[in-house]
Amino acid sequence: MTWSDAQQYCREKYTDLATFESVDDIKRLKPHFSYTWAWIGLKDDPKSWKGVMGNDTNSWRWSATSKTSKTGYNNWKGGDPNSGGGKENCVIMGSTGGWHDVSCQSLRSFVCYTGKKRSEFMDSTYWLKLKLSLFVGISNRFQTGFKTYVTHYTDLAMIENAQEQADLLSAVMSIGIVWIGLYRVPWRWSDKSSSSFRNWLSSKPDNYGGSQNCASEDSNHLWDDASCGDKLPFFCHGKINV
Ligand SMILES: [Ca+2]
Ligand SMILES: [Ca+2]
Structure with a gap:
């Protein structure tokens, strides 16, 4: 069957x-x-994650809230998300602003969320691994120039509309590719x-x-x-x- x-x-x-x-x-x-x-x-479930910012089990979530998008806004580009090799569950923003799913283990610079302060964090192994790779990333590559964002650190960046997307892109244009706070937890039991x-x-x-x-x-x-x-x-x- x-x-x-x-x-x-x-x-x-x-x-x-x-x-x-x-x-x-x-x-x-x-x-x-x-x-x-x-x-x-x-x-x-591909219906839940292939570019859809919905509320289903495998859908994309924002780290700052641990929840799916309120507005459904997204800026996926270049055929992503494609889960490349079944391993891509975290999201970067490219230098022209497009979002792409990549392996959570990649070392990248990142963008923090400066909105309402929150103390809750994802406690899944997934997210801990991601945080670890982020800190390795910053210590290796971003000793200077990035502290402005870290000072107001509450979580990784959350983007829920075109204006926030544009603001963020202009803020990080010179950095190139950055993590944003979008991730998903793949594979759920029936x-x-x-x-x-x-x-x-x-x-x-x-x-x-x-x-x-x-x-x-x-x-x-x-x-x-x-x-x-x-x-x-x-x-x-x-x-x-x-
Ligand atoms: Ca297979
Ligand atoms: Ca991909």
Whole structure:
């Protein structure tokens, strides 16, 4: 079945497509099934992130609020966001103002948000990693010239309309490419589980061909992303349907 058909079947007959919370969950599955690949309940919904600033699970969020955009304003350019290789979940603004999704691990300069002061920050591992790379970035490359922004630091820049976009672009024109505070958390479980357990094959997910938004596992229970329309056997919660 396709991923969506499998999800519907599992929801009717069982609880949902399979969710895994630990290696123990996986060990409970017996090895040696006869499939090559089977669907599990993990999805990276392209409707939620392909340029849409909506309110769905995988949508883009502003760091300053940890929420999706209030206005829906965006300035994506050049075919982005494309999740390049399944690894691009943070956003830079290019020297002409266009937004592009890139790997959160890149070292870049950044732009801070000088609006209403907030003390809340994302506490996900994702965001901590991003913050770490930002501070490495500033210590290596921005000893001078950038302190003005840091003084009023409350969070990374948030841009919710064309005027804010224009203001920011003129402020950082001489710097070139900068981080803005837009990020997303990829991959959510069909049953809305908050499990952060992942068991990807090495170098996966790779979003091969730019359209792999559903997760499958091999007979060793290692995961790869695949096109949701592929017809594969699947796992429901607590039961195995092969
Ligand atoms: Ca990209
Ligand atoms: Ca793949």
